[in-house]
Amino acid sequence: MRLTFNINYHTQWGENLQLLATENFDSLENAIRYPLSTDNGKDWILELNEKDFDRNTPFNYRYIIHNEENDSFTIEGGGFRSIAASQLMEHENIQINDHWRSAEDPDQVFFSSAFSEVLFPAKKRKKPKNQTKGKGAKIIFNLYEIKLNQDEVIAISGDHKILGNWQEAGLFQMDGSKAPVWKAEINLPKNVNSIEYKYVILNSKTGKVKEWESGYNRSISIDQPNKSSVICNDDKFRHNGKWKGVGVAIPVFSLKSEDSVGIGEFLDLKKIIDWAHSLEINLIQILPINDTIADHSWRDAYPYSAISVFALHPIYINLAAIGKLSSPLTQKIIEEKGVILNNEKTVQYNDVMKLKWRFLRQIFKEKKDEFAKDEEFKIFFQENKFWLKPYAAFCYLRDLYQNSDFSSWGEFSKFTEEKLEKITSPEEPHHDHVALYYFVQYHLYKQLSEVSKYAKSKKVILKGDIPIGICRNSVDAWTSPHLYHMDGQAGAPPDAFATGGQNWEFPTYNWAVMAKDNFQWWRDRLKMMEVFFKAFRMDHILGFFRIWQIPEHAVQGLLGYFNPAIPIHIEEFAHRGIPFDKDRFCKPFINDEILSSKFGREKGHIIRTFLHSYDNGFYGFRDEFNTQRRIESYFSKISEANIEKAALLEKLKFKLYELQANILFIEDLNNPNNFHPRIELQKTESFAYLDGASQWKIDQLYVDYYFKRQEEFWEEKAMIKLPALKEASNMMMCGEDLGMVPACVPGVMTKLGILGLNIQRMPKDPSRQFLNPSEADYLSVVSPSTHDMSTIRAWWEEDRGTTQQYFNAELGRHGIAPEYCDIDIATQINEQHLYSPAMWAIFPIQDLFAMEESLRVDDPKSERINDPANPENKWNYRMHITLEDLISNANFNEKLARLIRNSGR
Known part of the structure; x- marks a missing residue:
């Protein structure tokens, strides 16, 4: 038996193609490398004999490009390919026709879990009854297509009778029983050595063609038609249009429901998921949700300074879901205080924290014995103890020393495994203080997991946020100081929104050390996030090219x-x-x-x-x-x-x-x-x-x-780090690439299939004042504002000259701009973004409220979440209405649904 791999890829000088073969889908390290050969630099071929594979096991492989000049590798997108063992038993010659799966291809995004698990979950179809009995070559078609409704199937049309001779009545239906991979097998008559074909989408109920794929006819040439099997891995359907989605952005702490306690909670997300689902909004984007409790002050509300990149913030826990206290009086007082806090216009961070900790400490005392025996908790602990034990120990010591500056913790200022085991030993008298944090994290994990499953059931993507930095006084810095430059400070250079620059006071990363284990800390971080989210925003992705060090x-x-x-x-x-x-x-x-x-x-x-x-x-x-x-x-x-x-x-x-x-x-x-x-x-x-x-x-x-001088250097540094992150999870990755953007950034992000961010008021071209959303790339997100900016209503009132220019040039209106951003203007701005060619249009919920009179607050400045120029900024914005009221606001919901529907998103 012989396997012949054919792939078309136009290489540059110094590049060649290799095939990686492995038994382990997750491992590149132990893969066997086979070089391909070419006569023209674009048609590559590799022949393997039976000694190179076991016909009784699947053959798993993937292509890579090797650049001989700098000894670097580029891995194709889409994961490993596989040839089933059964396909290796047919003919003596197996011909495999592949296409390079470029990460730059926007369709690679649809391999992510955001689409494959949420928006278009694989639903198996019945096997069709197609059969062919030719004695010539056997052709196996493999197509990955995810963007299908439940009543849609894939079929093949072609220039041979078996494929219907291009007539709709004779289409050959593919097998969708293992969707999103669609398969078909045909046996050609003897001596037929070529065919042309295309894929079509059928309505399985009516039998009518919904869409013929675009572009040229596909073709197959067969070397030995009577002795060969041909596997055509065509990978994707060539759609005539591009899929576009819409999302809403709101921090969890800003949510307000009738059930919450002064702040948005994880379980409140279920209500906004219901709202999004009813309007066919595809995505909900939130801010970071990791624990930030450093000094038990209002400053801990800053969500981008985590004391643990794994632990969730206790403030988002729903108390009622844990249970009730045995003391009716204490339970009643806590509930009454919760109602008072829930009626506050803004988040009263300290008061909410005090109330929740009072409840959590008390209910832990009452439930600790049964909790220790809970089998689900035992599983959670075993899977997460690598971060959970250090986190609990850190929190115990933080509270004991009354500060998070571990350098002041005496003998515990230097972390060791021996000290960790002593602090967390169940035999120690203080163990309840440590186990309290296990208890809280377990319930947070359960509640957010419940929300994640609920979002998936409603076909709504949850998009998380990964901060670029960590708190200087954090579990991560305490346990692994070698991963960071503790003598540095990370920040950002000046921009229009922070003229003095920004100093986040985070330590900078020791990338050279992190690279030694292939960025394991980052990969663990992403795998933890993947438990809850199917997409994520990578905060300040420019930091992977270079960081602003202060x-x-x-x-x-x-x-x-x-x-x-x-x-x-x-x-x-x-x-x-x-x-x-x-x-x-x-x-x-x-x-x-x-x-x-x-x-x-x-x-x-x-x-x-x-x-x-x-x-x-x-x-x-x-x-x-x-x-x-x-x-x-x-x-x-x-x-x-x-x-x-x-x-x-x-x-x-x-x-x-x-x-x-x-x-x-x-x-x-x-x-x-x-x-x-x-x-x-x-x-x-x-x-x-x-x-x-x-x-x-x-x-x-x-x-x-x-x-000038830095561009190639920064690109090289990014290409060491970002591919490892991209490979670490199957989430859809979006990069926050605002600010002073190096020229190399867009190319690297496109090459890796990372979506960029486009903000109309913050164009990446420094010669322009605004970006028109109609000019955004497909592989990107457009948004009228971010949490670091004023809302469109507040911005409208900040600078009359800028507003006037925007009114005339960007909105195409004549005359004097109105003093305030009225409903029509807010609607037009949002519509501009909805009609953008970008894959995603994501709107801060405040900018959507601007379109409805009943949802507009009196002071638009009160809706701002963060002011980067103000180190004393309080992250306490909260919706002025409950989610229940939002769901029942028929006028607003009908208007927004109509705008989304008309835009084609």
């Missing part, structure tokens, strides 16, 4: 630089004709004119308190104030003693931050001879005081650093 001594993102990056070596300044003066370039440039302009009458006080004079009219910061952190520390102390002057002191502090940031270059943390241009250095007063020639040369150096 020195420990800085507060603002302005003083960061990209890491990794190709720096400017000190000798490069000389090569470019720039006389390098480290003090002038790398220290704050301060003179009398700048101080007068910035501080006015406060100038003398500023000089006496914070500065020293080192030349006539020039100044530097005193040592005790020579970093932003030191300035921050100083003002935190004097502000406590001067409450009435807090606002004035805050303004003064930020002016001093600006003065600290009045530099041109930042010294590299690892090499004193390397430097990085301060972001937006052209806007600094330091730059303004340079002569024209120096300004031009430094500007050219700046452009080269930020927009």
Whole structure:
């Protein structure tokens, strides 16, 4: 027996194709590699003899491209292919015709669980009674098609009698009993060595053709027609149009139901799933839901600073689903307090947490004995103990030491397995304090799993969110500090929404160490998420190309630089004709004119308190104030003693931050001879005081650093990390690629089949003010706003000039723009997004409310979730109506359903 593999793929110079064969579908490491050969660089062939395979077992394989120049590999999308053992028994020659499954092909997204398990779950059809009795070649057709309704089937039409001679009356129906893989087998008459064919979609009830696939006729050429079997892996139906979906975005904490306790809960998601299902909304997107409890303050409400990337946040637990307390009085008081909190306009984070923990501690005491014997809990514990035990130990120590800064935990500041076993030992007197966290996580897991199954039953995709960073004082940092650069801070450079940049204060990742085990931490994280979600948003995907790293001594993102990056070596300044003066370039440039302009009458006080004079009219910061952190520390102390002057002191502090940031270059943390241009250095007063020639040369150096020299380098770094993440789960992956986007990012995301994000107010082209949704790529998400922005109603009122330009240029309206974003304008903006060619249009629920008078709040600013420029922002937005009221709002629901239906989504 001989297997002959044929695949058409046009390679570039230095590339060749290989076939990976393996017995284990999940393993690439032990796969056997077979090189294919070609005469023309596009038609590749491989012949295997019987010694290369076992005809009694399936043959599993996958294609990869090997680039000989850099010894890199590109794996085709769609998982492993398989030839069944039964197919290896027929003829002495098995010819396999394959097509390269490019991850760049948008249809690869339909292999994800969002589609295969939720929107188009595989429903088996009865086997058709087609039979052919020819004595020539046997042809086996394999087609993967998921986007079918239950009453639709696939058939084949072709240029031979067996296939109906292109007539609808003679179509050969395929076997959908193993859908979404459709199969058909035909036996050709003797000596027939070629056929042409196409696939069609039939209505199984009427027998009528719904759709002929588009494009050219498919064809098969058979080398030895009377001795061969041909397997045609055609992979996909060529649809005439593109599938498009619609989603709604809302954080769990923002949900409000008649049953919740002052905050949205996991079980509240079932109600918004019902609402989405009734309107044929395909997806619900939420913010991160991991535990963020670091210091038991309102700051713990920030969802992007998890103390564990595996544990769920206790605030989302539904108390009634666990049970009732044995004390009717205590139960009644908790329920009454819950009603009071539920009537609050915003989330009262601390009060909700206190109430829920009071209940959870009490009910655990009452149920702990039966809980320890629960067989379902035992299974949960065994499957999750790798993260559950360290998490419970961390929480116990956090509460014991009354802070999450594990560096202050004495003997427990350094994690070891031995210490973990001692802390979590059931024999220890404190074990109940540890087991409480097992109990809470188990019930959270049960409740969210219940929601996940419910969403699937209603054909609604749950889309989660993975933050780019972790809390500096977290379980992950405590147990695996080698995976992070604890001396770094992650953030983002300035943009229109945070002019001072952002400092998230997360440690940065030690990618070199993470790569050693093929990013196991990330893969475990995604597998845990996959338990609940079928799609996810990868927060700040630009961080996989390069992260904005901020020195420990800085507060603002302005003083960061990209890491990794190709720096400017000190000798490069000389090569470019720039006389390098480290003090002038790398220290704050301060003179009398700048101080007068910035501080006015406060100038003398500023000089006496914070500065020293080192030349006539020039100044530097005193040592005790020579970093932003030191300035921050100083003002935190004097502000406590001067409450009435807090606002004035805050303004003064930020002016001093600006003065600290009045530099041109930042010294590299690892090499004193390397430097990085301060972001937006052209806007600094330091730059303004340079002569024209120096300004031009430094500007050219700046452009080269930020927009030219890094691109291939950053692409290479991303292609080491992102493929491992993409392979780790079958969720639909969407990347948040907003901000200062390197030119290489779109190509990498397209190559890997990762959906991008398009926000009309934040175009990726810096030369444009707005993005028209009609110009979005198919493999993307369009949205009128995000949780980091004002809603479209609030934005409309922020800048009259911008609004006017948008009104005329983007909405195509004439005259003076109205002062407020009325219902018609809000509707038009949302319609623009619905009619976009993007695969997904996802709307913050507040922007949908803007289309209905009964759902519009008086103050649109109150609907904003986050302000990245404000470190004191409270994440407490809550729907002003209950989900029950939303479901019963017929006018709004009928209007939204009609808009969705008319848009073709």
